[in-house]
Amino acid sequence: MRVFATLDELVPLVGQHVSTSDWITVTQEQIDLFAEATGDHQWLHVDPVRAKAGPYGTTIAHGFLTLSLLPIMYATAIKVEQMRMGLNYGMNRVRFPAPVPVGSRLRCRIKLLACEEVADNGLQLTWDMNVEREGETKPVCIAEFVQRRYR
Incomplete structure (x- = not known):
């Protein structure tokens, strides 16, 4: 984990790799719980018997499950000690170039793409998240x- 005392320490890092998250193992339980939460019960995700005969030989994580792991990956990679609050503001673009078979270990390489001042003494940070x-x-x-993130 890379620790910063203040948000302002991030400003000069635009364009640079900042940190890499810890490894996370994707389990069938996570996949099943995600299916329950979202209503996406596609057999490729939740039916191990049928998925065994499918294109990947096992179940795979939902793309949106992989996306939903970004906040925990970020939390294991970067910490700002003096910060009033933070919000996930959105995504500019998302792609899922390869599947995530059950049991896969994932981590995220994080690069700071942009840093802009926003109202209420805040910074808008745009990160390239490469899982x-x-x-x-x-x-x-x-x-x-x-x-x-707000100072």
């Missing part, structure tokens, strides 16, 4: 994650 699967070269998720 990789252990042992694979192709990323499983690439997203521009936009946050607002």
